[in-house]
Amino acid sequence: MGWTGDGEQGATMTRRAFLHGAAALTAAAAVGSVRLPPALAQPRVMTLDYYTLFHSGDAAAMERIVRAFNAAHQTVRLNLLQGQWAEYYAQLFAAVGAGNAPHIGICHTSRILDVWRALTPLDESRAGNLLDAAGIRGRDYTKTVWDAGVHQGRRYLVPLDSHMWGLWYNKDIFRRAGLDPDRPPETREEFERACEAIRTRANTLAFHPAEDALPRKIRRAWEILFWGQGGSLLTPDGRRAAFNEERGLRALDYLAGMIRRGWNQPGTDGFKQFAAGQLGMLLAGNWYLPTAKDSNVNFGFHYVPRFFDRPTTWGDSHNLVIPRQRPERTSNEMLVAAIRAIKWINEHSDIWGVYGGHIPAFVPAQRAKDLLESDSWKLALSKFTDMANRGYVHYPLIHERAPQVHSAIEPYVQEAYNGRLAPRDALARAEAEVNRVLSS
């Protein structure tokens, strides 16, 4: 990638104009030195690779932003590649190791501790302070998200959004169950009453706590219940598991109780159940908005209820980053162009909110008229933003071995949820495996 000559002016030139120009150049070359006429001079186009892990509705929203960027810029072009959620970080590491990293990438806030080595420190790059070069200022971003983008005193992340789980509910089922569709449950008591009413009076599935019930989603549902009591997965030094205690057990027992009480069945897909109009309430992320809108379900959206001591939800943030670049491939000029593109994307991240359903981290984008007047805002994003502002959002474990710790917990939490393992045994086994992972 890098400098190319196939700019937009060249692309729109007619064949006749090209033939005339070519003939003129040939004639000029025949008689001596050539000076390119201004009308034929093409701007040099710098191509920057931009790889993301977005897919489905998110990918479509990011494509929209990149199309707008490319239309607005004559000399810089973003080459967008998306859709590898699962292998994204491995690919990023491999690309950085091979010296072929994209110029712009995405990183979750929760992955900063294991990904920072693959990233360019934006305030101490070889091209100087890139944040200053682009005019990126912390005060323009949601504070908590901005503050989380620093490691060992260096900034690696420029936040793009916040995303989190919330409570989606079916208003028609609420009516059938004799519940007020404009008053979704906020406390544990209200939530349990609603579940029982849906189960007995509406005679349908009451609640799904974990999107499509993949093991990592069930773990997130348990974490919401656990964090809501002030629990923490690991000890403060990050060397031992800390969840096998009363709060962890209470959370897992409550989660498994959702199946025992007949609010749903194990192994079912909450996304599909809700979209089919067979589910009263669903805990799911903001990315569910496009599907909910397309489903023809008369749905509402609300905060995650306060199940225990404090209202809590699972959440994370996508950030724009510049992966580590080799000077022979990426000049300082390209680094500056990349950070300016990052700033531009954030300045237009109201599109990200309207079409991707995420809360922009860039404060002016949060206040953009297009966003505030959009369906997405009215249907769900305003509530998501409230949850963020009220401090509901709890980041996942930020630890160098977070993926392995999560993977050690998930099967046991899933087995407890399925009713095949007693919650106490599940936590004991998960604890043993997490400690083995951390000590290896």
Add this chain to the structure above:
Amino acid sequence: MLRHPRLVSTAEIALFLLPFAAFWILFRLGPVLYGFYISLFRWDLLGEVTFIGLGNYATLARDPRFWNALRNTLGFAALAIPLIVGIGLLLALFVFGVRHSRAGRWLEAGFFFPYLLTVSVVGLIWRWMMDPDFGVLLIVLRSLGLGAPPFLNEPRWVIPALALTTAWWLAGYRMVLFRAALEDIPDELYEAARLDGASGARIFLSIVLPLLRPAVLFALVLTTISGFIVFGQVLIMTAGGPGRASEVLALYLYRYGFEFLQMGQAAAVGVVLFVIILGLTLLSFRWLGYESHL
């Protein structure tokens, strides 16, 4: 200029082999050897590369998760390999029997069709079919009054369900292999056997099966490899669950390599898989009486 006839012949052979050999060495042999090499190191793609000898293999030996994955893989292979080869053979016999009818050709194409699908499509189709709420398979079984457990969320059923899915996907190709081999059996042999009063079963056991041995060997080797490197359908349909009931070795490898970025340990799993598959392939040769071909 080369004059010696043997020398010319060797050079010619080398030249003919070169286009294939170059790519085979670059993209097959090279990665295998490199995989073994990196299995001797601790390496996370970016950090320092540390030589640890057989440390990764020792870690595997101590890891209960690895042994669970090995058990699951063996369980899957034990079910899937005979299922795929057996169904492939039955389908081949069936389409060979109806080869002169127009319907026979359509049926043959239909049986082969699943093999044309990518693993992600196969995984998604069968995940839908086995969905506890909306799955056609479960709805049909229930309507027939049969028990329909949530196959993909039940530890006892998840491996058989994955094996069945894989058989649906891959049996069509084995059918084509056997079908081609059936064409090669001379009609005179059938006629002679019938004149001698041999029954259908006797003809199958004494004529068809022995003459299908080369095709059976090829299908077995191919299916053994497929059975032990099963990955895509597991990732899409169960992600290794419920719990770890369907976490197979290839998924274990993928997680250590691409989620935990422990490339050395992942490579060690690759080497273990390679040794298992090579061993079983050699056994297949021996079992079918082809040891002299080794």
